[in-house]
Amino acid sequence: MAFINVKNLRKVYRIGNEKVYALRKIDLDIEQGEICCILGTSGSGKSTLLNMLAGLEKPTRGDIFINGVNIAKLSERKLAKFRQENTGFIFQSYNLISQFNAIENVGMPLMFKGMPRSKRDKLSAKMLKLVGLGERLKHRPNQMSGGQQQRVGIARAFVAKPKVVFADEPTGNLDTKTTDDVMRLMVRMCRKYNITLVLVTHDLEIAEYADRIVHIIDGEITSIENNVSIYSPDAEEKEQQQSQNNNIQENREDSEQ
Ligand SMILES: Nc1ncnc2c1ncn2[C@@H]1O[C@H](COP(=O)(O)OP(=O)(O)OP(=O)(O)O)[C@@H](O)[C@H]1O
Ligand SMILES: [Mg+2]
Incomplete structure (x- = not known):
């Protein structure tokens, strides 16, 4: 069975006598370490699907297996524990705690795991350095730019090394340059720790970072395409090789002088 296996998933919202068929019949497999993008227009059911995969909402019908566990059938208590141990979530609106500084925000998932303060501060600081915020450890969200806040959000999602990260x-809320930085960062983290990423967007350019693109229209998957991610392992390796060659070149030039 695939790492994530979705079978006959349906979600119907009822408002009075009205029914909204948000997801009609979703079947989907996602492999471990895959970067999977769910692409569709506004109202197509992307967030509904993602929230159910992440265990934030219950399906009306169907099964969602993650790592062999059917999360659609778990009790609230077991589901909360499962989420804590296996998943991370990145929100469009960052969802940081405004009274907490960067280190404290990133350390939240570790706190829930019962890790002592000193250890979690150390890990959080390391993670913040990795996302380029080593100089902003004590800053609170309102003392950071949008791109910086989202990088705190990313550090928080990855700090506990979950098996899967969901991102809506x-x-x-970011400009083009910052978007590229943030996307590269997420892809690099996933590759580094073999973490699965399920990413929701309406933006075709964002989808280009994924290994697979799942098209969704009106609550139904219409097609799935394989994609060569902009920052695939091959591309990364080439980049590293090139910078190594450059270093060798520079060293040679140094010693020649
Ligand atoms: N809590 C709810 N109650 C009733 N209807 C809902 C609820 N949440 C979503 N819907 C409906 O389900 C459909 C899918 O909504 P969803 O939020 O998943 O779309 P989306 O693809 O994420 O859109 P966007 O790109 O605008 O975020 C929409 O028609 C929406 O109106
Ligand atoms: Mg949405």
Whole structure:
């Protein structure tokens, strides 16, 4: 069975006598370590699907297996524990705690795991350095730019090394350059720790970072395409090789002088 296996998933919202068929019949497999993008227009059911995969909402019908566990059938208590141990979530609106500084925000998932303060501060600081915020450890969200806040959000999602990270329009509030930085960062983290990423967007350019693109229209998957991610392992390796060659070149030039 695939790492994530979705079978006959349906979600119907009822408002009075009205029914909204948000998801009609979703079947989907996602492999471990895959970067999977769910692409569709506004109202197509992307967030509904993602929230159910992440265990934030219960399906009306169907099964969602993650790592062999059917999360659609778990009790609230077991589901909360499962989420804590296996998943991270990145929100469009960052969802940081305003009274907490960067280190404290990133350390939240570790706190829930019962890790002592000193250890979690150390890990959080390391993670913040990795996302380029080593100089902003004590800053609170309102003392940071949008791109910086989202990088705190990313550090928080990855700090506990979950098996899967879910992201709902994570770059929706960012400019083009910052979007590229943030996307590269997420892809690099996933590759580094073999973490699965399920990413929701309406933006075709964002989808280009994924290994697979799942098109959704009106609550139904219409097609799935394989994609060569902009920052695939091959591309990364080439980049590293090139910078190594450059270093060798520079060293040679140094010693020649
Ligand atoms: N809590 C709710 N109650 C009733 N209807 C809902 C609820 N949440 C979503 N819907 C409906 O389900 C459909 C899918 O909504 P969803 O939020 O998943 O779309 P989306 O693809 O994420 O859109 P966007 O890109 O605008 O975020 C929409 O028609 C929406 O109106
Ligand atoms: Mg949405």
